[in-house]
Amino acid sequence: METLQGKKAKILVVEDSEVQAAALRHVLEQQWYEVVVATDGSEGLRLARKERPALIISDILMPVMDGWEMCGKIKESAELKDTPLMLLTQLTEPEEVIRGLEAGADNYITKPFDADFLVSKVRALLENPEQFRNRPERQCIEFEYGGKRYSVRSGRAQTLAFLLSTYENAVLRTAELGHAQEELGMLNAALDVRVQERTADLDREVEERKRAEETLRESEERFRALMESASDAFVALEPPGRIYLWNRKAEEMFGYTAAEAVGKDFHDLVVPERFRKAASGGLDVFFRTGKGAVVGNTVELDALRRDGTEFKVELSVSAVNVRGRWNSIGVIRDVTGRKRLEAELRQNLEELSRMNRLMIGRELKMEDLRQEVRALRERVRKLETGTGAAHPQGAEK
Numbered sequence: 001m002e003t004l005q006g007k008k009a010k011i012l013v014v015e016d017s018e019v020q021a022a023a024l025r026h027v028l029e030q031q032w033y034e035v036v037v038a039t040d041g042s043e044g045l046r047l048a049r050k051e052r053p054a055l056i057i058s059d060i061l062m063p064v065m066d067g068w069e070m071c072g073k074i075k076e077s078a079e080l081k082d083t084p085l086m087l088l089t090q091l092t093e094p095e096e097v098i099r100g101l102e103a104g105a106d107n108y109i110t111k112p113f114d115a116d117f118l119v120s121k122v123r124a125l126l127e128n129p130e131q132f133r134n135r136p137e138r139q140c141i142e143f144e145y146g147g148k149r150y151s152v153r154s155g156r157a158q159t160l161a162f163l164l165s166t167y168e169n170a171v172l173r174t175a176e177l178g179h180a181q182e183e184l185g186m187l188n189a190a191l192d193v194r195v196q197e198r199t200a201d202l203d204r205e206v207e208e209r210k211r212a213e214e215t216l217r218e219s220e221e222r223f224r225a226l227m228e229s230a231s232d233a234f235v236a237l238e239p240p241g242r243i244y245l246w247n248r249k250a251e252e253m254f255g256y257t258a259a260e261a262v263g264k265d266f267h268d269l270v271v272p273e274r275f276r277k278a279a280s281g282g283l284d285v286f287f288r289t290g291k292g293a294v295v296g297n298t299v300e301l302d303a304l305r306r307d308g309t310e311f312k313v314e315l316s317v318s319a320v321n322v323r324g325r326w327n328s329i330g331v332i333r334d335v336t337g338r339k340r341l342e343a344e345l346r347q348n349l350e351e352l353s354r355m356n357r358l359m360i361g362r363e364l365k366m367e368d369l370r371q372e373v374r375a376l377r378e379r380v381r382k383l384e385t386g387t388g389a390a391h392p393q394g395a396e397k
Helices: 018-030 041-051 067-076 094-103 115-127 156-229 248-254 266-270 273-289 336-396
Strands: 010-014 034-038 055-059 085-089 107-110 141-145 148-152 233-238 242-246 298-304 310-322 325-334
Touching: 010 018, 010 041, 018 034, 018 115, 034 041, 041 055, 041 067, 055 067, 055 115, 067 085, 067 094, 085 115, 107 115, 156 248, 233 248, 242 266, 248 298, 248 325, 266 273, 266 298, 273 325, 310 336
Parallel strands: 010 034, 010 055, 055 085, 085 107
Antiparallel strands: 141 148, 233 242, 233 325, 298 310, 310 325
């Protein structure tokens, strides 16, 4: 970018923030301005005298020397007083505007700045500096504001330009606020839609969860009914062998109520003492691996009732993994009656075998007797037919 004299415009940026200085340099160099950067007011004053920039853009709050002081010194300098100076700050209080006028600043822009707006003000100051130039010799206005007294030496054009720049900043911020409010409204509307969609989703999830809970409750009730009506004992164990399921048949079989059995060690409760060590070792292996000699098989074991009597049972065990831990589900059947019937059946079979043997012996004797009877009958027949007529002849001789 060139000035009216055809030379490339040099702009001095006085900014202690490296990020803000880099942002200003980028915006200005995009417009082909030459940019020199100072990090505080003292360095800015030195570079202004050395570089003689066409425009100075300065932050206000800086170390060593702030922007107001530097601006005042520049406007008091015979060699620099005609250099346009723009204040750039995050502060927006009326006192700042007054202090800017008091220091003799030519323009005022707030942070964060709009790049297009900044460029338009830079062009205006560079292309028509007389319109904004301060003429402190023409008048001096003294007044109080906020308990402080100020003395402002500025021409009408410069004051008007400075106040207009402040007003333009306000308009720009108002427009930005309007856009922000419009975007906020759109976001709120989108959020409302999203909330409604999410609420509908949550309602569906709640209904689905209710249905799932109801289904689970019904399933548990059916399972409980089946368990309680089963003709076999159902017992469930968790590590290290604690009972957590004990149905009605288990109560009848072993003599312990569910309240008494749940939480107790299974082996201490129903396994005869002589078998407990071996049974506990096998169960420890099962809880680690889910495997064991009785898993998936039906075995016959001795069990212990509450009254201390032992009886025969058949045990079938299934392995169930619950949240990474092996659980044992056992189905136990009292086979005492069956064993008694088996014994009676064996006794009856033995008696039948004995009787069969006796019957066989009797049949053999009867067959002997029948053979003797047949032999006697044969002799009688022979006597009657042949032998019986020979006797008289022998008698006559």
